[in-house]
Amino acid sequence: MSAAIDILSMILMGAGGVFCVIGAFGVLRMPGFYTRMHAASVIDTLGASLIIVGLVLQSGFTLASGKLLILWLLIFFCSPTASHSLANAAHRRGVTPWQPDQGAKSSSKN
Amino acid sequence: MATGSRSEIILEELTAVVLLTLMGAAAIGMARQRNLYGVVLLSGIYSFLMATVMVVLDAVDVAMTEAAVGAGISTVLLFGAIHLTGGTESKPIHRPWLPLLVVAATGAMLVYGTLGLPAFSDPGAPIHQHVAPRYLTEGPVKTGVPNVVTAVLASYRGFDTLGETFVVFTAGIGVIALLGRRRPRRPIDKAGEENKE
Amino acid sequence: MHRFHSISVVISLFVFWLVLSGYFTPFLVTVGLVSSVLVVLFAHRMSVIDREGHPLEFRAGVWSYWPWLVVEIVKSAWTVSKLIVHPRLPITPTMTRVKMSQTSAVGQVTYANSITLTPGTISVAIEGDEILVHALTQAGAEDLAGGEMDRRVSACEARA
Amino acid sequence: MMYAVVVGALLVSLCLLLVRALLGPTVFDRALAGNAVGTMAMLLLAIFQFVSGRPEFVDLALVYGLLNIVGTIAVQKFFRYGDLGEPGVADEEHRL
Incomplete structure (x- = not known):
């Protein structure tokens, strides 16, 4: 494996890790349930994808990269389904979206 | 590793x-x-x-x-x-001190027990000296199955695994027979329509 | 058409099996093929196999839609990340209704899933031909209301 | 060595997500955090197979992903169709 690919995959995986931390930080920081879901979708899409692409570059043209691609497809097809079902369930249960003007009340609840 | x-x-x-x-x-x-x-x-x-x-x-x-x-x-x-x-x-009626004591004592005994075990991933431990080397070296050759776990489960201990599968299957059938009630079957696409709402 | 669909399910299962197993001895490959055929046969008997689980409708259109979607995801993920680390957290969450012009179930699911997959917008519920969308910012909601994603999904639905 | 950075980042995000899961306040927040923890576990597993030099075992991560979906869908099903005695916001306000 050439050094350039090594460095590129390192950069990609590092960026993926950074986006995962940002997403998790957002899940912690955001007020209200629906806004937290937006932060979690950063983890599911960009964070996971960058790390997987970095690992694919590491493994080169092998069976492992095929498996990683299937993993990526799984994330891309299933994570929106899971997010949508969670949001839908919350909507059905009457979880109201957070609004900026009720910020003081909401933050005291957390 | x-x-x-x-x-x-x-x-x-x-x-x-x-x-x-x-x-x-x-x-x-x-x-x-x-x-x-x-x-x-x-x-x-x-x-x-x-x-x-x-x-x-x-x-x-x-x-x-x-x-x-x-x-x-x-x-x-x-x-x-x-x-x-x-x-x-x-809310619990009484304070959970007695259960806590029991759990702590059991945990302490287990931790004490681990002190007598060989070190983690020690290749000279007795468990690695018994039959494991034979499975690892001869298994793929003798059985023709590339995965060692599969070779042991399906070939060396084939009858054992058959019995286990039989037990699990029977248990599953029993649970279905006890709990599964036959409902009038709704048409599938109607339920799917409902799902989307 | 029915038979063609079953055969394509068998082929996809077998390819999946090959990628997961990684052994190419004749015996094991035969076993894999037989097991994928058996799975499809049993699935037919249990009638759990349908068009929805293995949609063949999207063949040509998908290849132009996916790269666009990936770029869109990267852009909006970057926007949402900037919002998250912004010290004042300048979010303006809104619930909006978005019209969708798709007719088939697969097309509608693709559109709703694309909305959810793009960070910053989440499809909360589908009501008739409208999607209830929660957007993190007003701008994101307006972007979606512009309808470019809707047009693209419909286009690749039409081409199939 | 280069994996250490990514593993560290994933561990930090696991900590943050766990705090959210412990804080709540609604069941849905916990379910969301649980789903994200599952994704993290999947990524950690994939990376650790590379750390220990056996990238063929990545398919275990697929199993994790599928289980994660099953768990989340189960949560959704019970909250939507079950009569669950208000596990929503009101019930949780005085907890934690």
Whole structure:
């Protein structure tokens, strides 16, 4: 494996890790349930994808990269389904979206 | 892994320590939580952390079982159980000092027991000297199955596995016979239509 | 058409099996092929196999839609990340209704899933031919109301 | 060595997500955090297979992903169709 690919995959995986931390930080920081879901979708899409692409570059043209691609497809097809079902369930249960003007009340609840 | 380089071992040990700390935090959260739905979700998280610890310790098959049973099936089953009972745990009548004492004593005994075990991943431990080398060296050649676990389960202990499968199958049939009630079957696309709303 | 669909399910299962197993001895490959055929046969007997689980409708259109979607995801993920680390957290969450012009179930699912997959917008519920969308910012909601994603999904639905 | 950074980042995000799961306040927040923890576990597993030099075992991560979906869908099903005695916001406000 050439050094350039090594460095590129390192950069990609590092960026993926950074986006995962940002997403998790957002899940912690955001007020209200629906806004937290937006932060979690950063983890599911960009964070996971960058790390997987970095690992694919590491493994080169092998069976492992095929498996990683299937993993990526799984994330891309299933994570929106899971997010949508969670949001839908919350909507059905009457979880109201957070609004900026009720910020003081909401933050005291957390 | 014993063959890994020094930095890899440090990375693995550090990860295991962090994950175990998180598991402890999750367990305390579960004990303090009175809403049972929250408890089940936290126990799912606990199982995922546990499975990751198993992966770090190189026990991938145990990790898979933990993820499937702990995070997959038992979450679903516990939700079903709570659905039939109630969502909130009632306040305990008396202080939990006696159970705590029992648990602490059992835990101390188990920790004491581990002191007598051979060191972690010691290749000279008795368990690695008995039949394992034969399975590892001769298994693929004799049985023609590339996976050692499959070779042991399906070839060396084939009858044993057949009996086990039979028991599990019978148990499944029994559960279905006891619980499965025949409902009038709704047309599938109607239910799907309802799902989308 | 029915038979063609079954055969394509068998082929996809077998390819999946090959990628997962990684052994190419004749005996094991035969076992894999037989097991994928058996799975499809049993699935037919249990009538759990349908068009929805293995949609063949999207063949040509998908290849032009996916790269666009990936670029869109990267852009909006970057926007959402900037919002998250912004010290004042300048979010203006809104619930909006978005019209969708797709007719088939697969097209509608693709559109709703694309909305959810793009960080910053989540499809909360589908009501008739409208999707209830929760957007993190007003701008994101307006972007979606512009309807470019809707047009693209419909286009690749039409081409199939 | 280069994996250490990514593993560290994933561990930090695991900590943050666990805090959210412990804080709640609604069941849905916990379910969301649980789903994200599952994704993290999947990524950690994939990376650790590379750390220990056996990238063929990545398919275990697929099992994790599928289980994660099953768990989340189960949560959704019970909250939508079951009569669950208000596990929503009101019930949780006085907890933690």
